[in-house]
Amino acid sequence: MIEWMHDLDAALKRAREESKFVLVDVFNPG
């Protein structure tokens, strides 16, 4: 499974540190 983060600012910071992009997924649980 993908280990999703749930904090955009934290994901952006990690992306900068790891020289990666951020993949945002907005979903509906229904």
Add this chain to the structure above:
Amino acid sequence: MDAVTYPQPPVVATVVAHAVPVQFDNSKAENKELLSRLHHIWTPDLRVMDGSGSELYRWDGFLPPPEFIARALCGFAQAHLRRREFEKAEAIYVDVLTRFSTTYAAPEALYYLGVTRYRRDPQSDELLSQWANLRSRYPTSEYRVKQSFKELP
């Protein structure tokens, strides 16, 4: 997506190789402000952003694993292309065309492979060469139409 596409190991490998994944539930009040800022309207809603939060690619709607991988790779490739990281973009487009040549994303990969090589070297004939390949390999695709001005007499 959580039941069919995201659990597949090749999908996981593709995402973590290129991106930090972050997910938001659109039914939660705590996400309302962010989703308004993203002009969110439909799920699944996928965005590729750089580390500053600039959105470089987007798509929405369910995709099964092979289609998702090819679409995500096209997203990462275009993100590199927009940052003028031509070698990285080219490698990903070639990967899509090698491993996922029958997906709906493949014509986009071939179209932008030509664009990538042209932007890297405007003197090369790669743009017209790859677009000729596009006409041959994907004659009914939208991307064939996007280069069709080159077919005018």
